[in-house]
Amino acid sequence: MNGPCAAAEVSVDIFPAGPKPPNAKVGYVEMVSQVPGETYTKTIEIGNANHDGAEITPLPDRIHVRVKVRGQSLKGLPGRFKALYRVFWTT
Numbered sequence: 001m002n003g004p005c006a007a008a009e010v011s012v013d014i015f016p017a018g019p020k021p022p023n024a025k026v027g028y029v030e031m032v033s034q035v036p037g038e039t040y041t042k043t044i045e046i047g048n049a050n051h052d053g054a055e056i057t058p059l060p061d062r063i064h065v066r067v068k069v070r071g072q073s074l075k076g077l078p079g080r081f082k083a084l085y086r087v088f089w090t091t
């Protein structure tokens with residue numbers, strides 16, 4: 001969470017558990033919080049194409065997650081984004 005007009009950005013790599021099985025690829029699930037007050041999608045500046053989740057880049061051994069939120073004017077919404085990521089090996 002951040003205040004009016006302030007921005008906050010997260011850029012992180014998330015790895016699946018254990019060694020990579022033969023012929024496996026990285027799979028993932030993004031679960032954006034639907035709890036009122038925990039995520040304001042109107043404040044997402046950098047995210048997915050719909051601006052309702054993070055920008056996720058699948059890589060051979062991990063995913064890269066990037067999201068930036070900015071608070072609105074003094075009487076507007078603060079920037080908020082909360083999500084859970086499940087990253088796993090899939091064939």
